[in-house]
Amino acid sequence: MPSLFDIKDRVYIVTGATGALAGSAAAYLAAQGAKVVWLGRSLEKLEAAVARARQTTPDAQCLPLAANVLDRPALERVRDAVLEKWGRVDGLLNGAGGNMPGATITPDKNFTDLDFDAFRQVIDLNLNGTVLPSLVFLPTMLAGGRGSIVNYSSASAPQAISRVVGYSAAKSGVENFTRWLAADMARVSGGKIRVNALMPGFFLGEQNRRLLTNEDGSLTARGKLIVQNTPFGRFGEAAELHGAVHYLLADASNFVTGTVLAVDGGFTTFSGV
Numbered sequence: 001m002p003s004l005f006d007i008k009d010r011v012y013i014v015t016g017a018t019g020a021l022a023g024s025a026a027a028y029l030a031a032q033g034a035k036v037v038w039l040g041r042s043l044e045k046l047e048a049a050v051a052r053a054r055q056t057t058p059d060a061q062c063l064p065l066a067a068n069v070l071d072r073p074a075l076e077r078v079r080d081a082v083l084e085k086w087g088r089v090d091g092l093l094n095g096a097g098g099n100m101p102g103a104t105i106t107p108d109k110n111f112t113d114l115d116f117d118a119f120r121q122v123i124d125l126n127l128n129g130t131v132l133p134s135l136v137f138l139p140t141m142l143a144g145g146r147g148s149i150v151n152y153s154s155a156s157a158p159q160a161i162s163r164v165v166g167y168s169a170a171k172s173g174v175e176n177f178t179r180w181l182a183a184d185m186a187r188v189s190g191g192k193i194r195v196n197a198l199m200p201g202f203f204l205g206e207q208n209r210r211l212l213t214n215e216d217g218s219l220t221a222r223g224k225l226i227v228q229n230t231p232f233g234r235f236g237e238a239a240e241l242h243g244a245v246h247y248l249l250a251d252a253s254n255f256v257t258g259t260v261l262a263v264d265g266g267f268t269t270f271s272g273v
C-alpha cells in the first residue's frame with residue numbers, strides 16, 4: 001500500500017523559493033524525492049539555493065526558474081518549461097509574500113499617515129501574487145487530475161496586530177481566497193484539487209529580524225511581547241513548518257480543503273492571560 005505521505009516524483013512549484021520559509025520547504029520537498037520547481041525573481045539566487053539544497057540531497061530533482069509572481073507571461077513561461085521537463089504539476093506552494101515598511105504604522109504614527117502606494121504593493125504581492133500563480137497553474141493541475149495548492153496566511157489575519165495594516169489586510173484576503181477557491185475547485189474537479197493555507201506564527205527571517213531582535217541577538221520590546229504571547233515561549237524554526245507543508249501537499253490530506261492550518265506555538269489560540 002503506498003504511503004499517505006509518499007510524494008516521490010510529485011511535481012511541486014514553490015514560489016518565493018529563495019525565502020526563509022518557502023526556501024526551506026522547497027529543500028525539504030526535494031529531500032523527500034519530489035520534483036521541485038524553485039520559482040523566484042533572481043535566477044542567480046535560485047541557483048545558489050538549489051546548490052545549497054544539493055549539498056544535503058545530492059540527487060535532488062530541482063528546476064530553478066525565474067519569474068515575478070505578478071507577471072502573467074513570465075508565469076506562463078514557467079508553466080511551459082515545467083510541462084516540457086516533467087509533464088505535469090501536482091501542487092503549488094504560494095510562498096512569495098511579505099511586508100513593506102511603508103505599509104506599516106510605527107508607534108509614533110497612526111493610520112492617517114499610511115503610504116497608500118506601499119499598502120497597494122503589499123496587497124498586490126501577497127494577495128494577487130497568490131491569485132495569479134493559482135490562475136496560471138490550475139488548468140494544468142485540472143488536466144492532470146490532481147492538485148494541491150498551499151497558500152501562506154499569517155497570525156495577523158484573524159486578529160489585529162499592531163503596525164502591519166497592509167500585510168494583515170492582504171493575508172485576510174489570502175485566507176478568504178483559499179476558502180473560495182477550495183469550494184470552486186471542489187465543484188469543478190470532483191474533489192481532486194484541494195486548496196488550503198498555512199498560518200505560520202512568528203519565525204525569524206530577514207524581513208522581521210531587525211524588528212524582533214537587537215544586533216546582539218536579544219529581543220526587542222516587540223519581540224518580547226510576541227514571545228510572551230506565544231505559549232511555547234519562542235519563535236518558530238523554518239523546519240517546523242515542513243510537516244504541515246508535507247501533509248497538505250500529500251494524499252494524507254485528501255479530504256482536507258479550505259482550511260487554514262496554524263503552526264504558531266499556540267499564538268493564535270492564546271488570550272495572553
Ligand SMILES: NC(=O)c1ccc[n+]([C@@H]2O[C@H](COP(=O)([O-])OP(=O)(O)OC[C@H]3O[C@@H](n4cnc5c(N)ncnc54)[C@H](O)[C@@H]3O)[C@@H](O)[C@H]2O)c1
Pocket residue numbers: 015016017018019020021022023039040041067068069070094095096097098099125129152153154155199200201202203204205206207208
Ligand atoms: N517569516 C514569518 O515569520 C512569516 C510568518 C507568517 C507568514 N509568513 C509568510 O510566509 C511566506 C514565506 O515567508 P518567508 O519568511 O519565507 O519570506 P521571505 O521574505 O524570506 O521570502 C519571500 C520570498 O518571496 C520572494 N518574492 C518577493 N516578491 C516576489 C515577486 N514579486 N515574485 C516572486 N518572488 C517574490 C522574495 O524574493 C523572497 O525570496 C510569505 O508569504 C510570508 O508573508 C512568514
